[in-house]
Amino acid sequence: MSILLVAKNRNLAPFKEALLNADKNLDVEIWPNVEKPERVQLAVAWNQPKNVFDSYPNLKVISSLGAGADHLIEDSTIPDHIIFTKIYDPSMVTQMNDYVYASVLSILMKLENYRNSEHWDPAPKYSREDLTIGIMGLGNIGKETATYLSNQGFKVFGLSNSKKEIPEIETYTYNDLDPFLKQVNILVNLLPLTKETEGILDLALFKKLKNPSFIINVARGNHLIDEDLIYALDTNIIESAYLDVFNEEPLPSSHPFWSRDTLFITPHIAAISDPDNVASALIDNYKRLLSGMELQNVVDRSKGY
Known part of the structure; x- marks a missing residue:
């Protein structure tokens, strides 16, 4: 039996090396150079091409290479009997905390005032x-x-699909979106991408934020209506925005985002999967699959995460 690695425009060699370093007896192949497709039972994918899994008759599980699984759920060519899983990598939590906190500190210190300034x-x-x-x-x-920022001395509110209990943090559900927004200056988007959350960062939402207001989007580009953010920045509805994800990646050089001084762009680097940590999680689930055990971090297709 084998593990298949699939991704467009991404070097998967470090992930194969990490898997083999962790278990030299594994059989790991990287798409599109697959010698024995009938042996593939678990695939690992990131932004995979459509119909790419049609040639693997014994495929049972597809794992996302990251914490999100929307690229799998949106792929209608994947049969319903295939189980989706995702990666939980503790190092990604640390990286995300660092990125969001750095953005918050930039806002706090008003560092954007000194960007390209000679005064x-x-x-x-x-x-x-x-x-x-x-x-x-x-x-x-x-x-x-949320907990990390609260521990840095900030008042933090949280929003999720179902009610969460987090010490020192007042939480809301989607049904209470407006009461949540009216208390918030800095909005950090870490939502999963679903039919309900696609395009949620729009002009109507921006207008409900507490003034001054700021956006940090580190989830998915499809959460954001680009034109609405441009209008909000140009009319001072939003003071500044920090974006690490985009509707099209890489962000085209012609995109109007590049011309906004109040918009800070990074190339999807807020939290990058560590090959060694990914290998550990994948091998655990692979062995569970072969033994008929319950898998870890299974994605609920109906919920989208």
């Missing part, structure tokens, strides 16, 4: 009491990020 004109900084933070999405990463 020696100090701007009054915000205090922690001036700004409240809202975390949309309280999954494995979101709840840790």
